[in-house]
Amino acid sequence: MTPRERVLTALKRGQPDQVPWIENDIEEDIQVRLMGGRTDFTPGELCRALGMDGFGYHFPSGQRASDGQSIQTTGTTGKEAWYRPNRITFDFVPPWIAEMGTDTSTGRTYVKRGLLTDRDSLALFDRFLPDPDNPGRYEKVAEWLEKYREDFAVFARIRLGSASTFESMGLDVFSIMMYEDPDLVKEVHRRFAEWSARVVQHLNKMDFDFIWANDDHADTKAPWINMEMWEEFFKPYQMMVANEIRKPWVFHSDGNLFPILDGLVQLGMSGVHPVQPSAMDINQLKAKYGDRVCIVGNIDLDYTLPRGTEAEVEAEVKDRIEKVGKGGGYMISSANSITDYCKVENVWAMSRAIKKYGKY
Secondary structure, X not given: OOHHHHHHHHHOOOOOOEOOEOOOOEOHHHHHHHOOOXXXXXXXXXXXXXXXXXXOOEOOOOOOOOOHHHHOOOOXXXXXXXXXXXXXXXXXXOOOOEEEEEOOOOOOEEEEEEOOOOOHXXXXXXXXXXXXXXXXXXXXXXXXXXXXXXXXXXXXXXXXXXXXXXXXXXXXXXXXXXXXXXXXXXXXXXXXXXXXXXHHXXXXXXXXXXXXXXXXXXXXXXXXXXXXXXXXXXXXXXXXHHOOOOOOEEEEOOOOOHHHHHHHHHHOOOEEEOOOOOOOOHHHHHHXXXXXXXXXXXXXXXXXXXXXXXXXXXXXXXXXXXXXXXXXXXXXXXXXXXXXXXXXXXXXXXXXXXXXXXXX
């Protein structure tokens, strides 16, 4: 099988010739370190070096590595950067409508404060959001797809609007407004969802194999909303986006999704990622939902990849493939992404272990 065929087979809950390896993201700094300091490598070169089966994030493109959060933040004057990206990217996420901060010790950016806090702040949508129908970005990404896809599975990254709502309001304001002004919360989510739905209409016409929707809903203990809240504040707007998707798609959220997963699977996703080990039992997930969704992820990012030994990485990969990979419907990946703080030697250990144990 080609890498693309492996991924598409797994997304249909089938059994390919070997367990596919695909990551939601590999941060640029560690991409460069994995490639021996080079910044001019192609997505295919990175995949072949590691033995991965696909890609769909962003790459240095011969430039200095950048923080992914900063790449996703166009700010009030950055619409042209969204329309005409100057580095390889397959991201189609809206910018945060937020004040951003920078960690001076690492250079990593973060959301400092959401700006959508009241009715008047809704005017910021016009200042921040690019035109989802502007052809510039789609034309440029189409060029990269044709040039770099080879026989790999390539995905586009989007949001359903939920993470954008959480981050652009702030969890504190979001929580208060669900009671004090619920219509404001719904309006914010509706606007983000409508934007993503328009984007998806364009992505459906492009040569992507699948779509990856990144919308964190939870921490390790529980979701930030219960099922009743999800039904009222989330489902109608997430469905606006999900109903437009004409390709297989993967839903991503860190944390413990079990309390709302019966609702989330109604969206019709093909796969669920990343099954954070400290929050969800992947064997329980496979037993209960493996006949409905492909399971993606679960190699620990809290300890194993950033702080563990190479032997511990190998043992964890072996365990997941033997238990969860059985019968197909599983794609191995980190329990979020390959971050800059992962040990390079552990990423290579993961690569070797997948090659060693991954064949059916």
